[in-house]
Amino acid sequence: MTITRQDELDGLKEIGRVVANTMQAMAQAMEPGMTTAELDEIGAAILEREGAVSAPQFTYDFPGATCISVNEEIAHGIPGTRVIAAGDLVNIDVSASKDGYFADTGATFRVPPVRPALDRLCRDGWRAMQIGIAQVRNGRPLAGIGAAIGKFAQARNYTLIRNLASHGTGRALHEYPAEIATWPNRRDRRRIDRGLVLTVEPFLSTGGLWATDGTDGWTLYSEPRAPVVQYEHTVVATDRGAIVVTLPG
Template structure:
């Protein structure tokens, strides 16, 4: 989607705030002993209260209102009977629509106590996302996002999952300009047009390179196996840089 007027921006900001608040409140409610299904039901209720519709369910018939991935699960985890325990890494990914506008956000949370190395990974995962967002501006190269994230990851001794990309969003969950690499690439010559709506969501790892399919048809795992974190925002490209719409408020 390309934003062309204030009404469109207001509609995108509204759903951006809803998904951000939903993810924040799910994280606040999360505690050891809770199942991922119970956590998902909290998210479902929060979206319904705001008049929003789960995007994974409406777009892809996903068996949950949100995606919740624990430890070795790195994306698209199906909410179910898995019990969240102390020391777990839990990724919460919330995407939804309202009044024809879609927004997408995600973050990895730590259930205390966790290893210092995982604390560092989470801090650097957030930083990688901010570095990518800083590359979003009118007429800048799309490849600049992944190239900047790649430089940071290499400097800090991390790897990036190279088949889970950022994407266009706004009028649907996945749309133009399609996949946007969050890892270094040489051949993408596309540029960012003013008003473009996209996600920035690198998957930073201590050794993983690819997302591999699990047996359930949805859940993805690191290949090779290694801790992975993801932090995601929906942003709008402007002449002054990126406008982040998935902020709680």
Template sequence: MTITHEDELDGLKTIGRIVANTMHAMAKAMEPGMTTRELDDIGRALLDQAGAISAPEASYDFPGTTCISVNEEIAHGIPGPRILAAGDLVNIDVSASKNGYYADTGASFRLGPVTPAVDQLCRDGKRAMQIGIAEVSANKPLANIGNAIGKFARKRGYTLIRNLASHGVGRALHEYPEEIATWPNRDTRRIHNGLVLTVEPFLSRGGHFANQARDGWTLHADPTAPVVQYEHTVVATHRGPIIVTLPG
């Protein structure tokens, strides 16, 4: 989507705030002994209350309202009977639509104390996203996003999952530009003013690719390694990025 009028930006900010509030409320509600289905039910209730529609459910018939991925699951985890435990690393990804506008956000949350290595991975994963977002500006190359993230990851000894990309969003969950690398690349396309996209690097301690599980949805790192993901929906302008997936 390309924003051309203020009312479009307002509509995007509305759904952006809804998905952000939903994700953070789910994270706050997490506790050991809860199933991922129970956590997803909280997300469903919050989206329903806000008049929003789950994007993965409506667009792709995903068997859940939100994607909840635990530990070895790095993305697209199906909510179900899995019981959360203290020390788990839980990724919550919430995307939804309202009045024809779509927004997408996600983050990895620690459920209680985790190892120092995982704690640092979470901090650096969020920083990697912020570094990518800083490269979102009208007339800049799309490649700047992945190249900046790649430089940060390489300097700190991390790897990046190279088949899970950022994407355009706004009037659909996935739209032009269909794939935006969050790893070093030579994409020759440029960011135009008003472009709506996600920035969502998958930072890892050794994983390079995502493999799909037998359920047809859940993804795991190959090679097996801890992975975190942090994601915002942003709008490119001549003055830099506007983040629309902020709670409020």
């Protein structure tokens, strides 16, 4: 989607607020002993109360309102009977639509106590996302996002999952531009247009390179196996930089 009017930006900010509030409420409610299904129920109730529709359910018939991935699960985890335990890394990914607008956000949360190396990975995962967002500006190359994130990751001896990319969004969960690399990709010659709506969502790891399918048809795992974190915002490109729309409020 390309934003051309203020009412479009307002609609996008509204669903961005909803998904951000949903994710934060789920994170605050999360505790050891809770199942991922119970955590998903909290998110589903908030989305319903806000008049929003789960995007993965609506678009792909995903078996949950949100995606919840624990430890070795790095994306698209199905909410179910898995019990959250102390020391876990839990990724909560919330995407939804309201009044025809879509927004997508996600973050990896720590269930204390967490090993210092994983705590550092989480902090650097958030920094990697911010570094990518700083590259979003009218006229700049899309590949600049992945180039900047890749430089940061390499300097700190991290790897990036190279088949889980950012994407366009706004009027659908996934739309043009498809597959925006969050790793260096010199072959991409596309440019960022004013008003373009996209996600920035690097998957930072201590050794993982690829996302591989599990047995349930949804959940993805790191190959090679290694801790992975993901942080994601939906943003709008302007002449002055990026407007982040997935902010709580």
